[in-house]
Amino acid sequence: MTNTVAELVFIPAPGLGHIMSTIEIAKLFVNRDQRLSITVLVIKPPRSGSGSNITTYIDSLAKNNINHISFIELPQDEIIPRPDSKGPLASFNEFIKSHSKHVRNIVADMISKPGSSRVAGFVVDMFCTCMIDVANEFNVPTYVFFTSNAAFLGFKLYIQTLCDDQSQDIVQLSHSDTETPVPAFVKPVPTKVFPTVVQTRETLEFVLSSARRLREVKAIIVNSFLELETHAIHVLSSDNTVPLVYPVGPILNLEGGSGGGKSSDDDVIKWLDNQPPSSVVFLCFGSMGSFEAVQVKEIAHALEQSGHRFMWSLCRPPSDETTKVTRDYEDPKEVLPEGFLERTEGIGKVIGWAPQVAVLAHHAVGGFVSHCGWNSLLESLWFGVPVATWPMYAEQQINAFEMVVELGLAVEIKLDYKKDLFNPMTKTVIVTTEEIESGIRRLMEDESVRAEVKKMSEKCRSTVVEGGSSYATFGSLIQDLIGNIS
The missing domain is CATH 3.40.50.2000 (Glycogen Phosphorylase B;)
Structure with missing residues (x-):
């Protein structure tokens, strides 16, 4: 077996769908290239009961031995961040951020071990972009795993452009009964389908901050595929203000998660x-x-x-x-x-x-x-x-x-x-x-x-098997990651 040469640090958001998608893409990485190994840093959701689906699933991860993938459950501070006056999303962001010191300690430990493989990159969930700062401290590139689709990625970045570059009042726009041309969509998008998070000043700030951070990363890995979202993917790929976009989906857990019994x-x-x-x-x-x-x-x-x-x-x-x-x-x-x-x-x-x-x-x-x-x-x-x-x-x-x-x-x-x-x-x-x-x-x-x-x-x-577009894109992504340590 080929020796591991590159270590990836994965940080999923503490939601069942997000963690399961992260595990599936981690398996894809190590199955496609045996030179890779992955450490998944698991953030437990705040105040989750011991019997919840997500806790059951997280507990099962440690027991499942998957070659080249290890799991480390991050300690949860005794004091969970108090609800932020700016609302629940800001509070959630603070909760994620409170784990930065644990991530820093674990990565420092990984790097200092004699004979350890080089850390080639952080792969962080779309809700964990605050971890870019930790990756930067170690001079390691960050890749975002965007667990939604390319069109929504385009929408999010466009909302930020409208606000920051064109001084558009997004809250007012989202409450108007109109349609807006969004480059990632062929057809104008009715404001009635804008997410609730862009309808108030407090939650909009979270969206804008997240979009700004997305522009800082080396690449965005999207759980979608070219044949499904041809227009959106072409628009994102031809925009030089957007990092490289790798559509590698569909990434699915076809065995199902823990649940009903x-x-x-x-x-x-x-x-x-x-x-x-x-x-x-x-x-x-x-x-x-x-x-x-x-x-x-x-x-x-x-x-x-x-x-x-x-x-x-x-x-x-x-x-x-x-x-x-x-x-x-x-x-x-x-x-x-x-x-x-x-x-x-x-x-x-x-x-x-x-x-x-x-x-x-x-x-x-x-x-x-x-x-x-x-x-x-x-x-x-x-x-x-x-x-x-x-x-x-x-x-x-x-x-x-x-x-x-x-x-x-x-x-x-x-x-x-x-x-x-x-x-x-x-x-x-x-x-x-x-x-x-x-x-x-x-x-x-x-x-x-x-x-x-x-x-x-x-x-x-057909897109995920040899010869398919997502299969080829995934190969390019691996080359990009391994190139970080050469």
Whole structure:
């Protein structure tokens, strides 16, 4: 076996999707080139309970021996940074920053060991750009792993340009009912799909600061691929104010994460085994996706009236506003319309946490009502399952717009639905039974969208194998990294 010559330091953000994507790209690196070894520095989420999915997953990492990849859990300070007066995002940024001293100590230790391989670079999550300062102290280049898509990267950088170079009032713009030409999109972007983070001065400052830091790094690794986001990737690559962009996706965990447990997973798959091919619509809204009782009832009525078979991952809103993570209902009857479970028995199944990858991979699933998290959208494309969009938070409205309007790879239930994670008192619009039913019917019956998704699924799978564009780009990225120590 070739000796390791280059060490990479990975720093993922403390979110399940972010950590899992980081582990998958780390595996890709060491499988593609045995000269690389990776140390993943794990930041545990603040105040996460011992039973949470993310804690379970983090704990499992240390037990899983992966060749050339080691995990170090960073100590968490006794005093968690107090909520920042500038809001929860600034507070989160301070929380990440508070781990800098631990990262500094570990890297200093790695470098000082006799015979150790050279540190070729930091690969930091898009939410951990404060670690650029630590990399700079060691004169080591930083690469950002951007776990979202190229179009959103372009949007974020353009918002910063509008603000810094053209003195545009972004908050005012985001509240206007208009469209804005954004270079990374072919079609003008409606301001109604701008993320909530650009709608207030406090959260906008976080976005601008993050975008400015992105411009400082050596390169940005994007979890997307050329065949999917051709226009956005070309725009970013031809802009000399943007660092090198490496689209190397889709990077997916196709084994699924820790969650519901073996017996509940078996029950889900067994039920799907008894359904006809492509007949089931799957509804799942991510680890932070939940609805109040009034909205749950509208979804239930829509499912019943559509007549389509369904599997619905129904979760209770979080009791703890700090973690924002949902829980399963002990008895979903408490929130569903009376008699709903009895009337839909045989054609519908209501579950709690869903083994999403296993469900999307199943031949019985013909459509996916999704919150449009980027990992979920990539999984749906991989398995060729069309999506009906119901975005909730973060950049999901932009993702929904891209999939429906820009690329024609999804149908719309909503593009501009927003659930404000940072202000739970904000009134959320109720999506009606009629809107949901119409979206479900189009999802399950529109053959043109289904055909486009199947075509993209083939490209999705071929881009990551030898001869594919992401495979080649990944090879260039490795050469770039190893070149740092030559």
